[in-house]
Amino acid sequence: MPAVMRAAATAERAGVPAVAIGGAGFEGMGRAVGRSLGVGHVPIVSYPGVILTDPTEVFRSKMRDTVAPAVVDALVAGSAAVDDVEDEAEHGPTDVVARGDLDAITDLFEARGWTDGLPIVPPTPERVAAFLDHTRRDPDEVLGVLAPDQRQATVRSVAVNGVMAGCRPPDLPVLLAIVECAADPVFRVQDAGSTPGWEPLVVLSGPVVERLGFHSGTGALRVGRRANTAVGRFLRLYLRNVAGLRIPPGQTDQGAIASTWHVALAEDDAAVRSLGWPSFRADRGFDDADSVVTVQSVVAVSAPIYSGGETAADHLEALTTIFGNAIGPWAYTGLEFGAFHPLLVLGPAVATALAGFGVDKDALRGHLAEHMRVPVRQLQACAWNVGSTSFDLDAAVAAGELDGRYAGTDPDRLVPMVPRAGDIGIVLAGNASRNQSRGFVQNHVQGVPVSRRIEEVT
Known part of the structure; x- marks a missing residue:
């Protein structure tokens, strides 16, 4: 809804009357955002239901019979649709x-x-x-x-x-x-x-x-x-x-x-x-x-990542698999919006073991960025389910926004979840007597x- 209201504000400032259309339950948020943008008067029409869970014919019927007439009525009413909700009285500091x-x-x-x-x-x-x-x-x-x-x-x-x-x-x-x-x-x-x-x-x-x-x-x-x-x-x-x-x-x-x-x-x-x-x-x-x-920002947390073994590869495999499982198809957000900063909270004992094998922070980041991968088909499905139906990996590659690792035609090909290794944060914390770490999934450009x-x- 914030994006819809920002678009409405842009239209209004250009002299074009706007009506904001949003999902049911978002009107309060829309009005608050509208007031903050100076367009509290913009009418809001709510779609009755959840668009992505309605079958196509149900969606079309609701748009035709409910939403479209409400948009027309709001445009005709014009200034009569002014949001007259009074702000709560403010107290002095x-x-x-x-x-x-x-x-x-x-x-x-x-x-x-x-x-x-x-x-x-x-x-x-x-x-x-x-x-x-x-x-x-x-x-x-x-x-x-x-x-x-x-x-x-x-x-x-x-x-x-x-x-x-x-x-x-x-x-x-x-x-x-x-x-x-x-x-x-x-x-x-x-x-x-x-x-x-x-x-x-x-x-x-x-x-x-x-x-x-x-x-x-x-x-x-x-x-x-x-x-x-x-x-x-x-x-x-x-x-x-x-x-x-x-x-x-x-x-x-x-x-x-x-x-x-x-x-x-x-x-x-x-x-x-x-x-x-x-x-x-x-x-x-x-x-x-x-x-x-x-x-x-943190939008998801991994399961506890227990790692051990005789080689660095043993630890890296556990970290890659479980951290990657937490990120999963949600990685599409970082690929689409161009920002993604997952955070690994690395247990001190695990960090000591990796250091003993000659793996430092940069090497760890590089390994995670290269080996945490996800099928393109899953990225596209997640994007569609969230409502980001314009997500297009091929277009991002063609525009130079993503490198050749993301190119290809097979929808089941595996692509990196994190384009830039340096964007992975690493913090040492936790029980120094246990071999446990945790991964935290960040939400693209929101809360970088x-x-x-x-x-x-x-």
Whole structure:
């Protein structure tokens, strides 16, 4: 629906009256996006059902008998179709919006949609001030504007939501860097409510991990350590309260089923140093002395990848097979949109074994990029089922967007899932006493990895 509303906005700005057509259940999201684009008046006509599950004759009948007449009526009505929904009253940045005991505050915040479904820590002026003591930045400094609600992300609002999420005051510089990542236009936060239901993953690398007590070992992505859990929770809460991404009845988040976790991933620096490998932050272009946060989308997670054996090939085969199984036909999205950044969380013991066999990070990336393959027929089927009926691998090869490895005529030929080895992220974390790794599948141009250096007050 965001793409439809952007197209409608383009037409309206060109002086052409527009009507947006979308699937049933997406009208609320469409109206929110329309308001953010300045075209809240554009009528929205909903297709009654799910297009891709309706047989062709049923689709044609609904379009002829229901959708087409509604489009004509909307165009004839013109300005009568203005969206007159009033925006919720906005409070000032330092207003006290409620008073009462913990239960009363929790109930009020939940009723107003200001929580993630869990109790929050009341953001009292004193608690917010304690957070702001950990930055030299002006509390009203704008870090960016977040869609779909087009609200300004400010230093103060980061502190408020950090308090609510259960973070500690010294965590504020981390939270500011996280929001700067999400506010970067390349991250495309406006697509965080799309139907695949991807989740933003926070990855921390550098001295801040040890200094603020983040956990990178056994159960690295399990709730339990306050630093990881609260900081991970913060981003989802911030996207809800400031960006405006809410599940129905707010309807701006249309994740069909979606997935979630409230834990930030921290890199095991000691394991990285012991191998002499570059850290994740170095891979992202920063110095090892820096503390860096990276935010990226995750749309799927692999099964646990247990690897072992007498040769590097034994480990590589397990990593390739199970990570590749998680990516599978969804790789079409990276091939179609030209961006794909899967992330491998490599167990320290597995990394040590690979290093002993002479396999470093670059060699591992190269092997995965060359050997994680998928039949073209499956890519095309997945694309069609998602609604991307224009996906054309041959056209991408002819245009030079994909190399010769993707050329051919056999629909069952195997092609690489990841065109560029360098786009595969590798983070060392997890139980150092087990031979387990995990793969995380990123969602093409939506939520590409964005990194920022954490500016701590010393």
